[in-house]
Amino acid sequence: MLKVTLKNLFARKFRLVLTSLAVVLGVAFMSGTFVLTDTLGQVFDDLFADVNRGVDVDVRSKPAFDEKAGGPGTQEVRPPLESPGGPTCTRDPGELLTTICGVDGVRVAEGSVQGYALVTKLDARGRPDEAIQPQGAPTIGVSWGPSKVVNQAFGGDGMPEVGRRPTGAGQVAIDESTADEAGLSDKAVERCSRGGSCKGARVQMVFLQHEPGIFDVVGTFRFGTVGNLAGATLAAFDISTAQEVMNRTGQFDEIRIAATDGVSQTELRGRVRDAVRALPDGRSYEALTGEQLAKDTSDQIRENLGFFNTFLLVFALIALFVGAFIIYNTFSIIVAQRARELGLLRALGASGGQVMGSVAIEALVVGLLSSVLGLAFGVVVAIGLEAAMKGLGFDLPSGAPVIATRTVIVSMVAGTLVTFVSALAPARRAARVAPMAALRSGATLPSSGRRRVAIGAAFTTVGITLVILGLTADVDSFPGGTAGCVGAGAALVFVGVAMLSPIIAVPVARFLGWLPARFRGMSGVLARENSTRNPRRTASTAAALMIGVAIVAVVAIFGASVKTTLSSVLENDYKAEFSLQSEGGFQPISPEAAVAVRDDDALQGSIVTEWRFGQFEVDGSTEALLGVNTNLNSTLNIDPSPGAIARWKAEGGFLLFADTYDELPAATRRAGVLPVRFPTMPPGETKDVPIVGTFATKDAINNDYLLAMRDYAPEYASTDLGDVFLSVKLPPGMSLAEGRTELDRVLEPFPGVKVQDQEEFKESQEAQIDQFLNLMYLLLALAVAIALLGIANTLALSVFERTHELGLLRAVGMGRSQLRRMIRYEAVIISVFGSLLGIVLGVAFGVAMVQALSSEGINLGLPVGQLVIFVVLAAFAGLVAGIWPARRAARLDVLDAISHE
Numbered sequence: 018m019l020k021v022t023l024k025n026l027f028a029r030k031f032r033l034v035l036t037s038l039a040v041v042l043g044v045a046f047m048s049g050t051f052v053l054t055d056t057l058g059q060v061f062d063d064l065f066a067d068v069n070r071g072v073d074v075d076v077r078s079k080p081a082f083d084e085k086a087g088g089p090g091t092q093e094v095r096p097p098l099e100s101p102g103g104p105t106c107t108r109d110p111g112e113l114l115t116t117i118c119g120v121d122g123v124r125v126a127e128g129s130v131q132g133y134a135l136v137t138k139l140d141a142r143g144r145p146d147e148a149i150q151p152q153g154a155p156t157i158g159v160s161w162g163p164s165k166v167v168n169q170a171f172g173g174d175g176m177p178e179v180g181r182r183p184t185g186a187g188q189v190a191i192d193e194s195t196a197d198e199a200g201l202s203d204k205a206v207e208r209c210s211r212g213g214s215c216k217g218a219r220v221q222m223v224f225l226q227h228e229p230g231i232f233d234v235v236g237t238f239r240f241g242t243v244g245n246l247a248g249a250t251l252a253a254f255d256i257s258t259a260q261e262v263m264n265r266t267g268q269f270d271e272i273r274i275a276a277t278d279g280v281s282q283t284e285l286r287g288r289v290r291d292a293v294r295a296l297p298d299g300r301s302y303e304a305l306t307g308e309q310l311a312k313d314t315s316d317q318i319r320e321n322l323g324f325f326n327t328f329l330l331v332f333a334l335i336a337l338f339v340g341a342f343i344i345y346n347t348f349s350i351i352v353a354q355r356a357r358e359l360g361l362l363r364a365l366g367a368s369g370g371q372v373m374g375s376v377a378i379e380a381l382v383v384g385l386l387s388s389v390l391g392l393a394f395g396v397v398v399a400i401g402l403e404a405a406m407k408g409l410g411f412d413l414p415s416g417a418p419v420i421a422t423r424t425v426i427v428s429m430v431a432g433t434l435v436t437f438v439s440a441l442a443p444a445r446r447a448a449r450v451a452p453m454a455a456l457r458s459g460a461t462l463p464s465s466g467r468r469r470v471a472i473g474a475a476f477t478t479v480g481i482t483l484v485i486l487g488l489t490a491d492v493d494s495f496p497g498g499t500a501g502c503v504g505a506g507a508a509l510v511f512v513g514v515a516m517l518s519p520i521i522a523v524p525v526a527r528f529l530g531w532l533p534a535r536f537r538g539m540s541g542v543l544a545r546e547n548s549t550r551n552p553r554r555t556a557s558t559a560a561a562l563m564i565g566v567a568i569v570a571v572v573a574i575f576g577a578s579v580k581t582t583l584s585s586v587l588e589n590d591y592k593a594e595f596s597l598q599s600e601g602g603f604q605p606i607s608p609e610a611a612v613a614v615r616d617d618d619a620l621q622g623s624i625v626t627e628w629r630f631g632q633f634e635v636d637g638s639t640e641a642l643l644g645v646n647t648n649l650n651s652t653l654n655i656d657p658s659p660g661a662i663a664r665w666k667a668e669g670g671f672l673l674f675a676d677t678y679d680e681l682p683a684a685t686r687r688a689g690v691l692p693v694r695f696p697t698m699p700p701g702e703t704k705d706v707p708i709v710g711t712f713a714t715k716d717a718i719n720n721d722y723l724l725a726m727r728d729y730a731p732e733y734a735s736t737d738l739g740d741v742f743l744s745v746k747l748p749p750g751m752s753l754a755e756g757r758t759e760l761d762r763v764l765e766p767f768p769g770v771k772v773q774d775q776e777e778f779k780e781s782q783e784a785q786i787d788q789f790l791n792l793m794y795l796l797l798a799l800a801v802a803i804a805l806l807g808i809a810n811t812l813a814l815s816v817f818e819r820t821h822e823l824g825l826l827r828a829v830g831m832g833r834s835q836l837r838r839m840i841r842y843e844a845v846i847i848s849v850f851g852s853l854l855g856i857v858l859g860v861a862f863g864v865a866m867v868q869a870l871s872s873e874g875i876n877l878g879l880p881v882g883q884l885v886i887f888v889v890l891a892a893f894a895g896l897v898a899g900i901w902p903a904r905r906a907a908r909l910d911v912l913d914a915i916s917h918e
Contacts, residue, residue, distance in 0.1 A: 042799060043435070044392060045390075066308075068311075080094060098268060123275075129273055132224070133605060134156060134157065135148055135769050139231075156249065158254065190236035227263070289304045332796040381436070479506075526846055558851070570887065594756060599769055606743070614763055626651075629729060645724070661710020716874030851891070
């Protein structure tokens, strides 16, 4: 039987290719995702190992909180180190540095700082012109001390590529990628570094808590061995200047230490740790070896890439799930076509188990071959994904592709398992073939329609239940949490609906086929009849497309709902005429911009509201916090409780979202204060902050805790990232045109700040939403392409199955063009059927998801026009998918087809 199975499989190479292609694409997406993220992870591992070469021990503060509000991608909060003296062991160090420098085995100890520093290019007259602000990447300022040993991040050896390191106030070195974007030539930088004219080698630097200034660029450098750090801009200053401009006077973010010869990293770390812990606040510090520092830094990057990896894997699993339907349908057709062959095997003595095993072995072989090809093709997919990310503005470092053992195992197991499981049902039907019945002409395989309906109804019911639970209840105990519960429920619903869809396949196909039957003659009539002849096949073929279209519809509904919510907030709740934010999106802007607007004579009477985001701890849990001015209700309707705003302005403190306030312990509500811990406070210590009222509407802020800026600013002075957003309500009587003119003038020293009126702000936010949706559609396109491949696959196999019938049609006068049209119209009917099923399910899932998010202020929006377009595009895609099978059918030799059995 094994020999028969393998000979049968490889004797039909064309069918083998058709069967395996869907799995190849799905596995390629999965393996490509792993290859891309593993490659990036290895690049960052090597990069940070290189830039931290020479650092044997690093001392820094422990994280302020055990967890990060917002999850992966949220910045970890670490208070600065207090060090009132100089930056190195040789310059009157402060207490912490003194202690470290006195440790036996310390060769060099040097403090360093890091913060926000925006590079702005100058025009020909030396005035600020354009901020160099990458989309999605930070603008980083760092210190560059005198020790080459612990500063090998710069150029890989502590030396600049051009010029020298900055040594005084008004000097800066920038990464070579940023220097190129600023239009600085190596010659001008070199001349400036040697004390000559700095014309053509100057930039403006903008900081968060320091006035902007013009700086001489005395050097350019590479970050380790690459031009910059994943698209970020890097600006380096001498240590004293960096402390001044980044609000770190008398403070460091870390102390980097090099060991004397013969002292290992682990040994020196132990000595430094013991010495530091003996200080009064030593328990708040931690010491890492250089290897641990490199790994920790790289792990933070990997954590962010982990979200990206999961995001891509979801779409890879969708593609594999769609591929499973194609495999099931393909094997069902193949087994049906081989009914007489399988009956002959049974008549010759093969048992039902042997027949089932034969089909299962075919599936295993197809799965293994497809997985191998998919794994190999994954490298190409990884390169394509990297190019796509760069096209979206993410300048990721490149490296040799990394194919980890995990990638090979997961890809092989997933591809093989999906193929094998998908072929089990057809294999079982093959085992039930009655030998003599199967040998008759026109034999068909046994099937149980009632059992199929019962199982389909059960799957659908359980799936709907899981989706509802995932969207409305706490399901943290479910594998994968909310996402796992909803995903498993959706998968069951898709399977259940696919099993039930043959019930409606005939009437729907007849309805959809009315148009071609009415207007396209006999080709249309036969296409309609063919699509209703085998409702299970029609439904199974359409099911794959149903999944892709359903998920596309969910994405479209969610995007439309977010846009609807945005429009509602701007029209009904947002009272400010102008919004100010960074050109780079979510990057912070200097609080000096708000000061400049408030202090301008022409804008006196305007209401300027600053928005700053932070983290704090309440009742042992890390929560997100919005620091905002108490005039917030003048620019945004938050529906405060009676008297809350007056108390807020008079006393400061917290405004809490009403639902959050109701969940507080009764004792806390009675006391009217919230015990919290801010980042600079030691663990276990809390501060009572008054609760002055509540607010009921958080559509625009999505935050439960509002802290008055007067309380926020001093608590976050050393960890603050600046204003994320500014709202400006113009003085009474000032027109929009006058307001824009004045704001543009006042903000000229801040070229990184973007001024937008309400309509412009709405358009920019919608553009960001559309960018994300387009990325989702692009990734979902593979699943839809696999579904269309399934339609082409089914029609191509049906051409072989109906060879005798097609020959007879040609013999009685049907032309080649009529035959081609008939096959194409079948494809269109199946595609539209699948897309309509997908639209119905997508609308149901989308509406349920938005309703579950209604407590977060999301309002339902239905993109009816988009959904109609999806159906039209599906019909067109089906037409295209039917071209190749139609051409094969038209090329059949009439006499050979008539004699075919």
